[in-house]
Every structure is written in C-alpha cells, then in structure tokens.
Amino acid sequence: MRGFLTSSPGLSPAVASSIGVACAAALALPLALPTPAAAAGRSAHDSAPARPAGTGLPAGAAVPGSTRSLPLVPLTRDRVLGTAPEQGLYRAGVARFSLVGVVWDDPDAELHGRVQVRTRSTVTGKWSGWQDVETHNGEHGADPGTAERTSRHVRGATAPLWVGDSDGVDLRVRADLAGDAGARTGKGGGPWLVLPSGLRLELVDPGQEAPPLGPPADASRTGPDTDEAIATSAANTDITGFGAREIPALSRWATERELARLQGSAWAKPYVGARPKIVTRRGWGADESLRERGFVYTKKVKAAFVHHTASGNKYTCAQSPSVIRGIYRYHVKSMGWRDIGYNFLVDKCGSIYEGRAGGVTKAVLGAHTLGFNSNSMGIAVIGTYGASKPSGAAVTGIARLTAWKLGLFGADPRAKTYLTSGGGNLYPKGKNVRLHVISGHRDGFATDCPGKSLYAKLGTARSSAARYQGR
Structure with missing residues (x-):
C-alpha cells in the first residue's frame, strides 16, 4: 500500500444461505471548493442525518450513524483523457463525521497518486495538518468470482482514515507522474497517470453505541432486535x-x-x-x-x-x-x-x-x-x-x-x-x-x-x- 492516497446452525435455510453484498447507496457529505463547481449541493443519496435533534428515538437508544458521498471536482485545468490529474473538495461547517475515505467506480482500477486530507475538529475548532490516506488498490476484498466480489455494488477504495469528531474537510487527490517524476518541472501538461473514474469523498459518522441490552419488558428503551x-x-x-x-x-x-x-x-x-x-x-x-x-x-x-x-x-x-x-x-x-x-x-x-x-x-x-x-x-x-x-x-x-x-x-x-x-x-x-x-x-x-x-x-x-x- 502506498501511503497517500452453508448455512448456520440454528438458522432457517433461507436466512443461513443468503449470500451477497449489501446494497448500499454510499452517500455523502457536502464539501466545497473555492470554485463555482464546489458550490454544488449535498448529494441526494444521503443515508441518514447525523445526530439530528428531535429524532423521536427511544430514550437511551443508539443514535444511528451516517455515510455521505460527494463527487470530487477538478482542482486544475489540466486534463488527461478527460480526467483531471488533481481533484478534491473543501467544505467547512458540515454535519459531524469521524472517518473519511475515497472510493471510485471500478474495484479493479488502481489509484496511482497521493491522497491527502485535513479536517476541522469540533472540539478545538482548528484545522489539522495534512494527513496521508493509504490507497489500498484492491489488496483487500472478496476473492475473484465470488458473489461478494462480483456484485455491482463493489467499488475501489482507499483505506479509511480516522480523524476524530470533525465538521470541516479539505481533500486533494493528485495523480502520479508517468515515468521519472524528477523529470517534470511542474508546469504545463502531462505526463500524468489517469485517476480512476467516479472519485467520491466518503464522510462517515459511526453513530453512538447502543445501550446495554435490557430485559424484554424494556424494549421501549432499547428498541426491538432486528x-x-x-x-x-x-x-x-x-x-x-x-x-x-x-x-x-x-x-x-x-x-x-x-x-x-x-x-x-x-x-x-x-x-x-x-x-x-x-x-x-x-x-x-x-x-x-x-x-x-x-x-x-x-x-x-x-x-x-x-x-x-x-x-x-x-x-x-x-x-x-x-x-x-x-x-x-x-x-x-x-x-x-x-x-x-x-x-x-x-x-x-x-x-x-x-x-x-x-x-x-x-x-x-x-x-x-x-x-x-x-x-x-x-x-x-x-x-x-x-x-x-x-x-x-x-x-x-x-x-x-x-x-x-x-x-x-x-x-x-x-x-x-x-x-x-x-x-x-x-x-x-x-x-x-x-x-x-x-x-x-x-x-x-x-x-x-x-x-x-x-x-x-x-x-x-x-x-x-x-x-x-x-x-
């Protein structure tokens, strides 16, 4: 990893033999760039509001987490095969999150580049320094040919990075140079490697821990088990x-x-x-x-x-x-x-x-x-x-x-x-x-x-x- 970027005893056959991949719309957090493109609104696929007031949850029940996903936007005018070699997002004052990562469409595609992020703490109100996000590039996951691997929902992804309770994020992804990086002056176009398509920033709120399991009569507090x-x-x-x-x-x-x-x-x-x-x-x-x-x-x-x-x-x-x-x-x-x-x-x-x-x-x-x-x-x-x-x-x-x-x-x-x-x-x-x-x-x-x-x-x-x- 480059540092940056069948059946179960006791269960019914119908439940125990279920194999598949969770159908999840990965949804996202608004991040904004100091550019008009970054002023785009929140994704319509937000999975859950983070820690909303007045949720109507039973007293003492866990607060559900949320996952928000926003497409990255170009940070430069450069293009390689229609893909910007530098992409990212910036936004402050967003709903709370504690873990970040970057995903893309093709689980077999590799991200050859550097992924960095800084976040704003809800405790201090200060921005962190830039942190590297490890790229992973397909090294984890289900084996080829299995139902879990071949599901259309599977995506390529970086490692997740724990950043603590935060309400602001600044992300940048920069493609590697093809060949000898030392030969490039940093001006003009190419030869950049192509970043994967569909890059999105994931902002994850893990939610609060559920209370201890109470007796059945106390289900109004804990909620019924699924x-x-x-x-x-x-x-x-x-x-x-x-x-x-x-x-x-x-x-x-x-x-x-x-x-x-x-x-x-x-x-x-x-x-x-x-x-x-x-x-x-x-x-x-x-x-x-x-x-x-x-x-x-x-x-x-x-x-x-x-x-x-x-x-x-x-x-x-x-x-x-x-x-x-x-x-x-x-x-x-x-x-x-x-x-x-x-x-x-x-x-x-x-x-x-x-x-x-x-x-x-x-x-x-x-x-x-x-x-x-x-x-x-x-x-x-x-x-x-x-x-x-x-x-x-x-x-x-x-x-x-x-x-x-x-x-x-x-x-x-x-x-x-x-x-x-x-x-x-x-x-x-x-x-x-x-x-x-x-x-x-x-x-x-x-x-x-x-x-x-x-x-x-x-x-x-x-x-x-x-x-x-x-x-």
Whole structure:
C-alpha cells in the first residue's frame, strides 16, 4: 500500500444461505471548493442525518450513524483523457463525521497518486495538518468470482482514515507522474497517470453505541432486535449467552473442556490456547441492518493473516468501538461489501473484537486477503504500522487470539500450511501456496500491509501463540 492516497446452525435455510453484498447507496457529505463547481449541493443519496435533534428515538437508544458521498471536482485545468490529474473538495461547517475515505467506480482500477486530507475538529475548532490516506488498490476484498466480489455494488477504495469528531474537510487527490517524476518541472501538461473514474469523498459518522441490552419488558428503551441482530447473537450461543456484549476469557483448562463439549468428545484436541476475552458485535455497537443477511462459511481455519487497518493511530482505546463502527460502515456502505472484511480486530490496548458476523468459533468467510480468504481468518490491528511500532499489548492480543482460534482447528502457530489461491497479484488462481500459519497480508498479496513494523513482530506472535498452546 502506498501511503497517500452453508448455512448456520440454528438458522432457517433461507436466512443461513443468503449470500451477497449489501446494497448500499454510499452517500455523502457536502464539501466545497473555492470554485463555482464546489458550490454544488449535498448529494441526494444521503443515508441518514447525523445526530439530528428531535429524532423521536427511544430514550437511551443508539443514535444511528451516517455515510455521505460527494463527487470530487477538478482542482486544475489540466486534463488527461478527460480526467483531471488533481481533484478534491473543501467544505467547512458540515454535519459531524469521524472517518473519511475515497472510493471510485471500478474495484479493479488502481489509484496511482497521493491522497491527502485535513479536517476541522469540533472540539478545538482548528484545522489539522495534512494527513496521508493509504490507497489500498484492491489488496483487500472478496476473492475473484465470488458473489461478494462480483456484485455491482463493489467499488475501489482507499483505506479509511480516522480523524476524530470533525465538521470541516479539505481533500486533494493528485495523480502520479508517468515515468521519472524528477523529470517534470511542474508546469504545463502531462505526463500524468489517469485517476480512476467516479472519485467520491466518503464522510462517515459511526453513530453512538447502543445501550446495554435490557430485559424484554424494556424494549421501549432499547428498541426491538432486528432479525439480523438476533441471528448474529445466536451464532455465538455455542459459547456464551444470547445478547452478550462480550465473551469472557477462560483458563486453558476450561477452554479444553469447552472444546471437548463442542466436539462432542471426552477430551479436546491437544494444543489449544486459553480463550481470550472477545468484545462481540453487540458490544462494539454494530448496526446489523447494514450488512447482508445470512453468513458464509468455509471448511476450516488453516491460517491467520495479520493486517493493519491503515486508519491512523490518533485514537484512544475508549474510541475503538467507534473506529470499528466507522470501518464497518465504510466497508459496507461505501465499498459495497456484505459485512466488515476482517474476522477480528485488535486495538492498541490488546482488546479483541469480533469482526465479520457468523460466530467467533466458526470458519467465517471474510474479505481481508484477496485470493486467500477461504480456510483462513483475517486479524486487523487498528492503526497504521509502517513507521510506528505496534504496542506490546496488540502483539500479545494477536498471539492470544491465534493460540485459541487456530487451536480450535488443530493448527500450530509456528508451522506452515498450504492454501489454494483464489487469484491475486502474487499467485494465480488455483496455485497451491505454502504460507506461514500466521502470515502477514503481504505474504499473500503484493502490499505494504500490515506495515513494516507490525510485520516484523509476527515472529514474536508465532512463538508466543505456540507457547500459549503449550507447545
């Protein structure tokens, strides 16, 4: 990454076999340029007003988030094949948002350029400095040929960037130069590379977290659960109570007993790590009505791919649920995926969060490593770890999670395994590839993810996970 720019147990067959991509109109936030073109009004596809007064919501209920999407406008008179090499938007005094990104029409098109943004804080009223937005360029997503990948709703996108509570934005996208950038003086036309068509700025308000689930008689406060929310909680009832906001940690002995129960045997497979505490989707406040209905599973979990979200490090651990809600909304409403792409997320304090719905003990098909989503899981550390070192707590979180989840499927964190490529930029479709059981994203796809500093810690995660398994 360049830094700038089937069925589920307990569910009806109709629900459990649903496969697809969430139909989402990615909608947008007004941004205005100091040009007449930038004075264009708000997109007609606004998904929801941000934190409106007098919503009529039940007392204490969650305030829904929103996604706004506005087309970028040219910042220069230059044109290459009808596309301006510099595009952007500026607007102050807009509805609040906390996460930004840029999307475009073709998910297979790559953005070769630099994406930068600055935002105005609602707390201080001051503008931030310019921040780079990582371009991603197709390295995440469902495998080629799958229903999720081929949906007409899927778009190309940058990484999302967490900017905190903001009410103003200034964005610029500048195409790379073809060939030697040093040969250009900066005056006149060409040779610019062509930016993807349909560039749009996404402004995401993650909304407020829902209150704790109350008793049925208290539904007037919390609101009734949707079918999707019920199915999501039910997917974890093999190991926790319905509606749990977190799955508690277990000792290794208790974990082995639980695994034996799940396997219907007198004893568990050897070498499973103690189950760590996991914050469920209800715990971080997922709006289950956003995602596609139903769950999709693969056969097993043979490997874990470690990622970073590339969303920046300017978040507190108390904000982690909001960051995840923002990424979830960006993946579904802006990028057109069926759900958040990662199976799990880990924050800088080492807290572990359930990602894609379907049950934390199960082999849920994610959209994290293009070409290698089958029989694997994706773990994203929240933050950007190219130059910044990940915290020891985050690395420990990876180790504890993989010791447990890989142990459920009998995998040794220090070993290597074979996965069949679904098609990507490193390995052609159908190739049997030997990979570390705990791999970095870059091992399966040509990318900088999970960042040089986090990738350097994967050896530590492997050895720690193996030790937690008792190896």
